[in-house]
Amino acid sequence: MKPAGAPRRALSFDENPALSLPLRYFLTAPLFAALAAGLLMWRGEPALLTRWSPLTLALTHLMVLGCLSMTMIGALLQMLPVVGGIAVPHVGRVGAAVHLALSAGALLLACAFWSEQPALFALALAPLLGALLLFVGACTVGMWREHAPGSGAVVGGIRLALTALVLTATLGGLLAGAFAWPSGTDLPLQRMTDLHAMWGLLGWVGLLVIAVAFQVVPMFMLTEPYPAFLTGGYTTVLFLLLAAASLSSGLPGAGLRFHQVCLALLAAGYALFAGVTLYLLARRKRPRADPTTLYWRVAMASLMAALALWLWPRGEVSNATPLALGVLLIAGFALSAINGMLYKIVPFLAWYHLQDAMAGGRRPPAANLIIPERRANWQLAAHVAALLLLLAACYQPALTRPAAALMCLACLALWLNLCTAARLYWQLRAPPATITSQPS
Ligand code: HEM
Numbered sequence: 001m002k003p004a005g006a007p008r009r010a011l012s013f014d015e016n017p018a019l020s021l022p023l024r025y026f027l028t029a030p031l032f033a034a035l036a037a038g039l040l041m042w043r044g045e046p047a048l049l050t051r052w053s054p055l056t057l058a059l060t061h062l063m064v065l066g067c068l069s070m071t072m073i074g075a076l077l078q079m080l081p082v083v084g085g086i087a088v089p090h091v092g093r094v095g096a097a098v099h100l101a102l103s104a105g106a107l108l109l110a111c112a113f114w115s116e117q118p119a120l121f122a123l124a125l126a127p128l129l130g131a132l133l134l135f136v137g138a139c140t141v142g143m144w145r146e147h148a149p150g151s152g153a154v155v156g157g158i159r160l161a162l163t164a165l166v167l168t169a170t171l172g173g174l175l176a177g178a179f180a181w182p183s184g185t186d187l188p189l190q191r192m193t194d195l196h197a198m199w200g201l202l203g204w205v206g207l208l209v210i211a212v213a214f215q216v217v218p219m220f221m222l223t224e225p226y227p228a229f230l231t232g233g234y235t236t237v238l239f240l241l242l243a244a245a246s247l248s249s250g251l252p253g254a255g256l257r258f259h260q261v262c263l264a265l266l267a268a269g270y271a272l273f274a275g276v277t278l279y280l281l282a283r284r285k286r287p288r289a290d291p292t293t294l295y296w297r298v299a300m301a302s303l304m305a306a307l308a309l310w311l312w313p314r315g316e317v318s319n320a321t322p323l324a325l326g327v328l329l330i331a332g333f334a335l336s337a338i339n340g341m342l343y344k345i346v347p348f349l350a351w352y353h354l355q356d357a358m359a360g361g362r363r364p365p366a367a368n369l370i371i372p373e374r375r376a377n378w379q380l381a382a383h384v385a386a387l388l389l390l391l392a393a394c395y396q397p398a399l400t401r402p403a404a405a406l407m408c409l410a411c412l413a414l415w416l417n418l419c420t421a422a423r424l425y426w427q428l429r430a431p432p433a434t435i436t437s438q439p440s
Contacts, residue, residue: 098131241269244262299337383410
């Protein structure tokens, strides 16, 4: 394969936000995932019997809003100025408000599903839509203004992912509105749910992971750059296929065949990204794989497995397949990619901010020593075991509780590992007289 496309570009740290801004998102996200896994452990089998169960929908949104969107929004507020040269206006205040509203909204929406109370759906909508609107609005203003030239493929992909987030939130808002005000609704709810899930998982999450991968896989995992055929108009093609699949959904006859072709092309497009990423990771300059590289391999393998399951011809309708699809996309693909990135981004940011904050000519420890690799590897092993058990539990519900317990443990271990980096930063940045312990 000829590596050519995206040249590695210099990063600009002139507009770098304070460390506390992304850190509050990164430390909140694993707690939401642990909460979802803890609730699954508590309720057991009934929470993993069908995708339509209110318990399943509550856990899904603790994951997709409280964990995945939480990390992705924190990462974007950090990345846009550094990678794209884009200054998000009032980033400190916007970041704090979005974090608070997203946390409250995700908890309220989960409570609404759990308790099936229409009033709670209405209550959840205000902070959720407010948070997402404020975040997308601030990013749009930042991109609108004149800014330093950023990396085209990365910023282009981020724009499309943000558009997908707006579509996801609009469809989600209409669905939640139908629960909040049940009478007078004449919407095709099942079709809208499928489209909402598709735009959320393949659009908002999928396009953002792809756009960010163009920058971070070569930079953090020391691979060759992605080839030019991916970093060109590839994310735009995926976005257009998502749009075509949405517009043709529910059509009969030739419309149905067109819809199926769009889905097949979408699957091929995402599989191409996964295949190229695995290829680049296999040929990276360092043969020994660190936890981030292993996490990304798990993420790409899960994406491929999910795509195969999605298109696999099925004779009879099964409850297990959509659940397994959700597990592969949410816990396998998105959570693994995010988990792996956090092991690079958080130590790197702590190290970067310490360079300025440490007094008396002291030097911070190397970024790769800030979270001990042995602990990250243990956490990765727990995550992979939990993922496999969770998949098995979709077909054998008796495994639900052990799977959830292990996933809860893995998420808490991730949180503790990230806290190690945060604690080190707060200890070392204090004046020397107040430091009580030094890292070895
Ligand atoms: C404003 C934020 C959101 C609201 C109000 C919302 C609301 C909803 C509602 C009401 C449903 C259930 C529909 C039904 O049972 O008929 C649903 C399903 C779903 N949502 Fe959301 N959602 C939001 C954001 C997201 C995001 C950001 C994602 C993904 C990243 C997402 C992923 C899903 C998935 C995968 C399902 C289907 C679950 C299943 O098939 O079991 N949602 N959402």
